[in-house]
Amino acid sequence: MMLPYKHEPFTDFSKEENYRALRSALELVNSQLGKEYPLIIGGERVVTEQKITSYNPANKEEVVGVVSKASQELAETAMQDALKAFESWKEVSPAIRANVLFRAAAIMRRRKHEFSAYLIKEAGKPWKEADADTAEAIDFIEYYARQMVKLQTGVPVQSREGEFNQFHYIPLGVGVIISPFNFPLAIMAGTAVAAIVSGNPILLKPANNTPVVAAKFVELMEEAGLPAGVLNFIPGSGAEIGDYLIDHPKTRFVSFTGSREVGCRIYERAAKVHPGQIWLKRVIAEMGGKDTVVVDSDADLDLAAASIVYSAFGFSGQKCSAGSRAVVHQDVYEEVLTKAVALTETLTVGNPEEASTYMGPVIDKAAFDKIMSYIAVGKEEGRLAAGGNGDDSKGYFIEPTIIADVAENARLMQEEIFGPVVAFCKARDFDHMMEIANNTDYGLTGALLSNNRSHIERARKEFHVGNLYFNRGCTGAIVGYQPFGGFNMSGTDSKAGGPDYLLLHMQAKTTSEMF
Known part of the structure; x- marks a missing residue:
C-alpha cells in the first residue's frame, strides 16, 4: 500500500545547509x-x-x-x-x-x-x-x-x-x-x-x-x-x-x-x-489569463496589499495565474494602493543567482519590448504609482509597476501583459466588484479578500474562474490540492x-x- 500523497515541500533557504546546497x-x-x-x-x-x-x-x-x-x-x-x-x-x-x-x-x-x-x-x-x-x-x-x-x-x-x-x-x-x-x-x-x-x-x-x-x-x-x-x-x-x-x-x-x-x-x-x-x-x-484580486471594504488591508503585490510580481508576472488586476472597494482603495506601493518599493530586482533577489528579468527582448509598451499605454490610461522603468543593457529587467486609477474596460484591464504590471481599479460596491471581475475574455484564477461571509459565498458562485482563492493571492496552485485550469479563453x-x-x-x- 502506498503512503498518502503529500506535495514536495519548499526549501527553506534561511537554513545554512540549504543555502550552501543551492x-x-x-x-x-x-x-x-x-x-x-x-x-x-x-x-x-x-x-x-x-x-x-x-x-x-x-x-x-x-x-x-x-x-x-x-x-x-x-x-x-x-x-x-x-x-x-x-x-x-x-x-x-x-x-x-x-x-x-x-x-x-x-x-x-x-x-x-x-x-x-x-x-x-x-x-x-x-x-x-x-x-x-x-x-x-x-x-x-x-x-x-x-x-x-x-x-x-x-x-x-x-x-x-x-x-x-x-x-x-x-x-x-x-x-x-x-x-x-x-x-x-x-x-x-x-x-x-x-x-x-x-x-x-x-x-x-x-x-x-x-x-x-x-x-x-x-x-x-x-x-x-x-x-x-x-x-x-x-x-x-x-x-x-x-x-x-x-x-x-x-x-x-x-x-x-x-x-x-x-x-x-x-x-x-x-x-x-x-x-x-x-x-x-x-x-x-x-x-493564459487576466486575473483579478478583489478587495472588499472589510478585508484585512495588509493581507490584501501583500496578496496583490506577490500575485502580480512573482516571477516578474510571467504566470498565466498572475494577478494583473486589483479591483478595490472605493472606501479602502487609497489605503490599499498606498500599502501596495510601499510593499512594491521594498522588492529587490536583479540577478536571480543572488538569494536576496525577489524579481529577476523577463524572458527575452520581445517580452521586454511588449511589456514596456504596455507600461506606456498604462501611463495614458491611468496614473503611474510605482515602477515603470526598464533596463535591457545587460539583461531584460523591468521594475514592478503599479498603474492606478484605471477604468474597468481599459486595455490594461483587459489584455494579458505577462509581465510585472498590475492595474488598480476602483469599485463602488460588491455587485460592481463581481461585474468587473467577470468582464474579461478569460477565466483562469481570481482572489477575493473579504471577511464578509455572504460576499464569499456569492463569489464562490458568481466569480467565474477555474481557480478561486479566498483571503490569499491568486497564484501558487499545488498539485493534488488545487487542480489548475480555467474557463473561457483560458483554455479547456x-x-x-x-x-x-x-x-x-x-x-x-x-x-x-x-x-
Missing part, C-alpha cells in the same frame, strides 16, 4: 554552460547543423546551452519511432509505467537543487520561484503515477445475471507536447509524464527559450528506465515542425500551454481531418494536477461478456 548546484551548472544537447529520437542522439542557442535572460550574452534543432524530416522520423513504440508501450502494465515515474520523481528529488539552478540560469527564476517550479515538477510526476495506479482497474459498472461488464481506460496514441517557458520544468514535465504514464508515446517540443531544462529532464527520464521511443525530444520552430505535427494524420492529441493566440490556432488546425486520419484529435490547452479547463487529468489522455472501453 550555491553548490549553481557552481555545477555554471561549469556546464555552453554545452551542446542533441535531439533524442527513438532513443538515438541526433546532432543537427541547425541549433537553438539558449541565453541567460539576466545576462543576455551568456550562453546556457546549444540544442540541436529538429527539421520536418526529423519530426517525421520521431513520429514513426513513436508509433512503433506505442505498440509495445500501450501493452505495458499501468503499474509498471507508474513505477518509471516513481523512480523519476526520486531521482529529481535527489537532484532538486541542480534542476533549480538550471531554472535560475535559463528562465531567470529567483531562488524561491525556481525551487517551487522543481517541487511542482516532482509533485506532478509523483501524483500522476499514483493516479494511474488508481485508474488501472477502471471504474465499476453494473452487471446483470449471466453477464460480466467492465469499464476501463486504454491509451489514445501518439501525442504532441508543446510546453511553455514560464514553468519550463513543472509544466513541461507534468504534461509529458501525464501522457506517458497513460500509455502514450510523445513528441516533446519545449519552448525555444528554455530547451536545456527540457534536455536535462529527458536525460532523467532515460535514467529512470523509460523505453526508447516513448519520449522523443524535438525542439524546433513552431511554424516548421509544430504545425507539421499538429496537422499530422497520426497525431492523436496535442497538449499545449502558452498564449491565447497560439492556442486558438492549434485548436483550429487540430479540428481538421487529414487524409489517413481516422480519429478526431483531442486538444488539451491552457492559454483541463485541471492539471487533478483527479480527471489523466482521463484526457485515455479513452474508455466497455466490454460485456455473456455467460
